[in-house]
Amino acid sequence: MKQIFILFLILSALSPNAQTILEADGKGKTYELINNVLAPNYDVIETPDCAHKDFGNHITETWDADLKKYVFVFHAHVEEDNDRCKKFDRERTEIKTYKQSPDNLIATLGETVVYKWKFKLDKHFQASNKFTHIHQIKAVGGTEDAMPSITFTLRKLKVDAFQIRYASNMEQNNLIDVPLEDFKGVWVEVYERITYGEIGKGKYEVTLTRADNGKVLLNYSNDSIRMWKTDAQFLRPKWGIYRSLQNASDLRDEQVKFADFYIEELEDIQN
Template identity: 50%
Template sequence: MKKAIYSLLAIYFMTEITNAQVTLNANGEGNTYEDINAVLAPNYDVVEVPDCAHSGFGRHIDEIFDEELNTYVFRFIAHTAYDNDRCKKFDRQRIEIKSYGKSPENTKGSEGETVEYKWKFKLPSNFKVSKNFTHLHQIKSVGSEYSSRPIISLTARKGTPDRLELRYAPTYEQSTIKSVELDLLKGHWVEVTEVIHYSNKGSYSIEIKKISNDSKIFEYSNDYMDMWQDGSDFSRPKWGIYRSLKRKEDLKDEMVLFNSFSIDEIADITIEELSIKAHKKLLKVDNKKAVVNFKNLKAKDYDSVKLFDNNGEEIVIKKRLKKYKLDISELNTGLYYIAFLKSKRVVKVLKYNL
């Protein structure tokens, strides 16, 4: 018997805002450290800078007005000759912000949670990087024996050509899982969207887009990835400049711009959400040998597909999903939901009877 093929013709998107979202934006000159701490750790300090080693310069993070974005942004400043790692070491230097143990719970990732991190940054056109490491972003675990290794790092590295590397370390072993030429980022404001499901059976995705024309510079996605270092209490983000000073001849004083930091916990998909977002038209399927074809949907509008039964239980579809077709044969009779997701958020739901 031939398989029946059903097509989805339209998609409507819904914006989802949760109470768990934390945002940090520059708001004008002065009080920069205080503004950062007020968001990422009220009454505590999450700003890691070498001010005490280079006190004559003053603060190494400030706020300036950016003509391109037409708003104030954060400026992270690193001096090769004077700055070190928070006045402790001089083989590296660190100008970073973070969340940590005393930060609000919704700035920390717990096992089983899905968290979206977003931010904007701009590297100078003549940005120079170390052959060892120049970290711009990290996800670090706290409490694990492996916590000395960030589970995720975005690292700029000198090479032929210079590149931005996505580094991954679920244990002590660290590897580069993807890279891109650094020249594609230099001199441009870019926006990063990173989504992590914190679990040994977790997932990870990242996308970097040029703000001026919305073009995609870098992307990576893995729905079956160990994203929890065993023994961790929580995971936390860091942003800034953290670079090796072992080859100072490769470096120069730098100013990297950041803004629009966002940490957003994404709630689990519930049967209530599926019901609310389901297309009004119920697709009826008359036999158990059927394929749902959604090739008419724009691939850029979603990045994953999930199948749920009438109780909201997810059905594994790894072997059923092939490109734009979902094999729904040999399932039990009942009501089902096909959810289309973008960055782990449900944007469209089709329901059907089998």
């Protein structure tokens, strides 16, 4: 028994950092639940509650019959909402990790991190030809933190598109572009693995799969890609609805569901 216990201690010391999991519980204290997981005693919520007080919290929870569990619902309203009463040409309902989050929830140079989550767009979801983002990897600090490294963007085009956009520095381009229609009305599971580093050491891998039947909707991998920003303190994830109101006539009030957020810091590399 003593030998087994010693072996357990050795394996625990060698194992990757613990996973962080954020799941809805349906108890009604949604903001408290999110903050307690992503930044205990602090606030990771970015919503237009200040502008649209009559609606109440713009992140709620509901029972989902497909997943058979409670899930988060992120709300965005065309007429009433804005970006935290600070910017009025856009609106934001997002969660994030940030400087007050535990160290294993923010990425520093050399770390490899796995992010997993599920999301569901309404079957009638509408995007505009401006930006509608549902996920970003952003830097904090440095000269390039205004431009996300990775962005999941939904865009109205001749064929509406689900885009994964990438910026090495301050200029953004598409990594991959697939029809948006395939993502509507179904739960999509995301696996995203990032090694945070400069060119030659940075890596990015992402797979989006239908949760009901396992069909792969999108897959991309690059083993030599800059996944860092100049003089950044750290990089961190964001999830939710962040969209331009410049072509508001293209938009409608939306509810995007999210579930099963998972963050695991795996290892360091040499930089």
